[in-house]
Amino acid sequence: MAEIVFEDLVRAHRRELLVHCYRLLGSVTDAEDVVQEVLLAAWRGLDDFGHRASVRTWLYRIATNRCLNALRDRARRPPPAPVPPFTPPTPSRFGELTWLQPYPDTLLEGMPATDPGPEARYGAREAIELVFVTALQRVPPRQAAALVLCDVLGYPAAETATMLDLTPTAVKGLLQRARASVDRDRDGVSRQPAPGDTDLVRRFADAYSADDIDTVVALLTDDVWLSMPPAPHEYHGLAAVTGFLRAGADWRAGHRFRLHHVGANGQPALACAFDDGRPAGLFVLTLAEGRIRGLTRFLDERLLRYL
Known part of the structure; x- marks a missing residue:
């Protein structure tokens, strides 16, 4: 019973x-x-x-x-970085968020419809996007917890304080710092899907599958970024990303990728496989103003079991 x-x-x-x-x-x-x-x-x-x-x-x-x-006890031990199959160009920087994973849209299905209340600052869609989740990873854990409880779930500061065993004044201080950091990292990326997004994703998939790097590059913003968790390599800016994409195409030497549409983080996502069927990770695309602003390629093919 x-x-x-x-x-x-x-x-x-x-x-x-x-x-x-x-x-x-x-x-x-x-x-x-x-x-x-x-x-x-x-x-x-x-x-x-x-x-x-x-x-x-x-x-x-x-x-x-x-x-x-969990965050305190684990102290964020990074997962082992994969060995690149070719010598990549020098990255713009080495990122620290190598544990980051996508969230499959299939796990969002059947979510109960709950009203977050007037305290919430973020909608359900933008609060699952990669750029938001990534920004949360960059702030101290208690700041992230306060922001999610108040600004995503809509709990008042006083109730959040009880949940975190803090004073309301302390929660307001955490919120102020977390909001400034998260808003800066998101930099206005989040937006509602635009009418041309589906076509943009299709054009990227077709061009990338054909190793047509010139067409891929034409779809990117000037401030595009590329990251590849759990590898720490990050490329920022059109020239750096273009160099990496060309190096990858040269290494494949005609062994093309096949991409098919899946869903992750409420964003366009593409599962990759070599032309012989071997899995090759997952792209999650961040779009802005009719172009692709972010390419996050998750290299762990085990993640595909969620999609």
């Missing part, structure tokens, strides 16, 4: 808890592990719950603090 009661309490919240943990951790595999811990902790604490808060708030409090524990 207790198992049935518990399952009834948490069933509607599993998927939104997974999204919440993903935002804070930047990794869907880590988020899955933490959600299992959350459900176990909730099961053990069911007798003490006593409905002093809503089930949703109770679960979010457990999930947020479990994420903070």
Whole structure:
């Protein structure tokens, strides 16, 4: 009987808890592990719950603090960097967010329709985009937690303070710093899909599959970036990205990629495979003003099982 009661309490919240943990951790595999811990902790604490808060708030409090524990205990040990199959051009810089993973749109299906309330500053779509999740990874964990609880989920500062065991004044300070950092990193990238986006993605897929690098480059913005988690190499600016794309095409020497459309982070995404069927990672595209501003290529083919 207790198992049935518990399952009834948490069933509607599993998927939104997974999204919440993903935002804070930047990794869907880590988020899955933490959600299992959350459900176990909730099961053990069911007798003490006593409905002093809503089930949703109770679960979010457990999930947020479990994420903070995971971030502290793990100290962000980076995954092993893959060995490049060719000598790449010198990167613009070496990034630190090598644990970043995409979030499959299939896991967003069936999410309960919840009203985040007037406190929220970000819509559900923009709060799952890669540029937003990436920005969260660059701020201290408590700042990220305060921002997600207040500005994504719409909890008031006073309630957020209770969930984080802080004072409302402390939460307001965390929010102020986190908002400045996240807004700077997002730099106005987020927007609603434009009518030509589907055609733009198709043109990119066709050109990249054909190793037509000139056409690919014509689709990019001047300030385009390319990153490749878990590899730390990042390329920023049209010249740097073009150099990397040409080096990759030269290495393939006629062994073409096949790309097919999938969904990740509410953005256009393309699964890659060599022409012999071997998986070759996943592109998530960030679009801006009718062009491609960001190319995030996830090299771990195990991620394809989520799509």
